[in-house]
Amino acid sequence: MIRRLYDWTLSLVDSPHALxxxxxxxxxxxxxxxxxxxxxxxxxxxxRPNRAFLIAGIALVASVLGGMxxxxxxxxxxxxxxxxILQSLGKADSMAEFNTRFNDLGFWAVLVAGITPFPYKVITIMSGWTGMPLATFIITSIIAxxxxxxxxxxxLWKFGTPIRDFIERRLGLVFTVFCVLLIGGFLLVRYI
Incomplete structure (x- = not known):
């Protein structure tokens, strides 16, 4: 089923209504x-590389609205x-434990989920469920x-097709490592 959804989603690229x-x-x-x-x-x-930032802007606005x-x-x-929804993603078992720590992480949880391969929808739902302040959620979602x-x-605008493989296969890992280093740096400064 996921493969059919993926193929259908990809078929929308050629649509006159792609945006x-x-x-x-x-x-x-x-x-x-x-x-x-x-x-x-x-x-x-x-x-259409000349529309790269328009495309990113549309994805950003729609994603943050969807996050809301x-x-x-x-x-x-x-x-x-x-x-x-969370059960279908295999995240139901950790919900109660996650709830107790989530708002302490707040900004960081949304930031990490927003830029890494972690399912952003899990964080959006959990943010509402745990009562994270809406302003924190929106600002962090915009940044992430x-x-x-x-x-x-x-x-893609700068390097075109040759960078596609890197983005599809490794960019999530790069973002994840970046977040780990960033959070680790803040923890190091805080506790040392």
Whole structure:
């Protein structure tokens, strides 16, 4: 099923309504859809590099708005909608433990999930469920998703097709290592 969704999502690149399709995918990916908007962004930017930053901007705005939907699901419909989504992603068992520590991490949890391969929808729903301040959630989502989408756009704009393999296979790892080093640096400064 995921492969069919992936193929369908990728087929939207050639549509005359590709920007709208990107906005829709970025929006629903932030709360329920399993395919990330990068699947559309990368080929769209390779086909039209002069629109790289417009494409990234659309993905950013739609993703943050979709994240707000995920937040609302967590805040107002966790039992009926949020919990089944998290269970389908295999994250249900860790919810209670995660809830006790989540708001302590707040900014960092949203930042890491927003730029790494970790499913952003999990964090959006958990942010609403745990009552994270909405302003913190929105600001951090803008920073995280902006970094993710605009770094991809800049790399594709500058290097084109040759950088595609790096982005698809290794950029998530690079972002993850960056977050670990960043958080580790802050912890080191705090406790030493």
């Amino acid at each position: 709208w399709a990107l906005a829709a995918v970025a929006f629903i990916e932030s709360s329920v859809f399993p395919i990330p908007p990068d699947v559309l962004m990368i080929p769209m930017i390779i086909a 939907l995920g937040y609302a699901i967590g805040a107002f419909a966790f039992e009926s909608i949020g919990q089944p 998703r902006g970094l993710r989408f605009f770094v991809v756009a800049a790399l």
